[in-house]
Amino acid sequence: MADHEHDHDHALSGGKFLFVTVLNALITLVEFLGGIFAGSLSLISDGFHNLGDSLSVVLSYYAHRISGRPQTSKNTYGFKRAQIISAFVNSVFLIVVSGFLIIEAVQKLMQPEKVDGSLMFIVAIISTIANFISAVLLSRGSKGNLNVRATYLHFLSDSLSSVGIIIAGILINVFGWYFTDPLVTIIVAVYIMFETWPIIKKTIYILMQGAPSVDCQSLKKDILSVDGVTNVHHVHIWSIDENSIIFSAHVNMHDMLISDAEKIYQPISDLLKRKYNIDHVTIQAEVERGKEEDFFFDQGTDIK
Incomplete structure (x- = not known):
């Protein structure tokens, strides 16, 4: 348990919090603009994920700070569940956004639109590097804390999404396969749901006073x-x-x-x-x- 707490403190230090938040705010802006000018739904969807990442880091950081407060006469068990609530909110946000993006992507898949594959490729390269850096910074703390893991999954999913966009950009440039843009959006959204659902189940179980795994x-x-x-x-x-x-x-x-x-x-x-x-x-x-x-x-x- 002490190791978990050490990892968590290390993962959500003030310096990392500020760096990751600013980095993802900038990438969000770049992807929104890139998506608009390239006509790419996958870039815009990735921008929404990055916006979620920024909100997730802010929420996780403050939940971490709140959870460290001492017990009071009104909160006799302290504030540790602030992190469980944060993990739940972050995960639900991912599920909801992914659902909306799948609906939009299916419509685009049925009627593919022309996309600037070169611009997609360039923006996705930048986004991949930024998201990978953010994921690495949070990777250690994600092993022992649901709150950090929910935030880490935001960045990991965006890294994978950006790699998918790079591949789609290449296929569009080489073969003119515009359908790969919404297809990547669907694949990544489904993956995010698959990875996020266990966190939602576990946080609900804890909030419902479920017994831990004990013989x-x-x-x-x-x-x-x-x-x-x-x-x-x-x-x-x-x-x-x-x-x-x-x-x-x-x-x-x-x-x-x-x-x-x-x-x-x-x-x-x-x-x-x-x-x-x-x-x-x-x-x-x-x-x-x-x-x-x-x-x-x-x-x-x-x-x-």
Whole structure:
């Protein structure tokens, strides 16, 4: 987890944030102008993607800053989910834009229009270099953070889109295949949707308090193996973000002093941290109460 946080800080430092934002704002302008003068839908669509990239970086950066704020009396778990919300918004934006571009591209594919392949080629070369630089700058942080990954995918998809436009420009110049312009738009848009959908699913799962990938049978067995524990029930496991797991449970113990029960809490917390990477553990000690209840409380009355 510490490595993830280091990567994330490295990926979204202020200098990189400013450089990537300014670079993509300039490329957006170049592609819009190039698309208009060349009559290229793929260049204009790539310009929209780059505009999305700039917005994505700004949103990701501020979500990163917000997520680092300390806990408050109103936000007792802190602000880590700002990054999950940012990843969700960025991903939905990509899906929506891709959908509109596919519709426009299909219309262009049915009635291809003349395109300036040479201008397409030149602008796409510039765009490819710029997007590749941006993607490299964010590549490390993308491995451990959904927010950075959503932003990284913006740039990666634009790099691929620009390569497709280069190929289309060559085919238009050599063979006069104007249909390759909208075809590239469709291919890249479908690829973006394919890559983005898993992020949307995962962010929704986290926002809906879904349990992380934990072997619950193994977890129960491990807790029961702790000396002094007789049963565990009423368990809740959820994630604040993709790296922070919360755990709460009612643990049955032998009748003892609270000070003695506290000595059992620590081995449980250490076990959950070491083996399951669970950061925050809340235990309610009980003797007989709830001993017959299920591991996961399913009576429909524990949360109203």
